[in-house]
Amino acid sequence: MDQLATSSSKEKRILEALRENPQLLDCVYELAEISRNKIDDLEFADDAEEATVDAIQKTGKAVLEGWFEKKRDQVTEVWRSKRECREHEKKNFSGKHH
Numbered sequence: 257m258d259q260l261a262t263s264s265s266k267e268k269r270i271l272e273a274l275r276e277n278p279q280l281l282d283c284v285y286e287l288a289e290i291s292r293n294k295i296d297d298l299e300f301a302d303d304a305e306e307a308t309v310d311a312i313q314k315t316g317k318a319v320l321e322g323w324f325e326k327k328r329d330q331v332t333e334v335w336r337s338k339r340e341c342r343e344h345e346k347k348n349f350s351g352k353h354h
Contacts, residue, residue, distance in 0.1 A: 276322075277318060277322045279318040279321070279322075280315065280318045280319060280322065282314075282318075283311060283314045283315035283318050284315065286311045286314070287308070287311045287312070287315065290304070290307050290308055290311060
């Protein structure tokens with residue numbers, strides 16, 4: 257696979273992830289702004305470091321919240337599925353031993 261195709265595939269996956277999580281999009285945008293435009297606004301290295309660390313912390317929080325929500329939904333779905341199976345078994349149980 258050539259470099260352009262690999263880059264395009266990565267870009268598509270990144271864009272999909274950002275569309276799924278607007279909070280993550282905001283964080284990535286903030287990091288991009290720090291690296292591109294805010295350089296003039298940040299006079300000292302400490303200011304740039306603080307802005308970057310803050311943005312990375314927000315990004316980490318957004319990623320973990322998104323992970324938690326997906327995991328919660330998966331667990332809930334498994335629980336519902338098991339519950340439905342048990343309810344179905346109870347309804348069909350005739351009380352006779354085979």
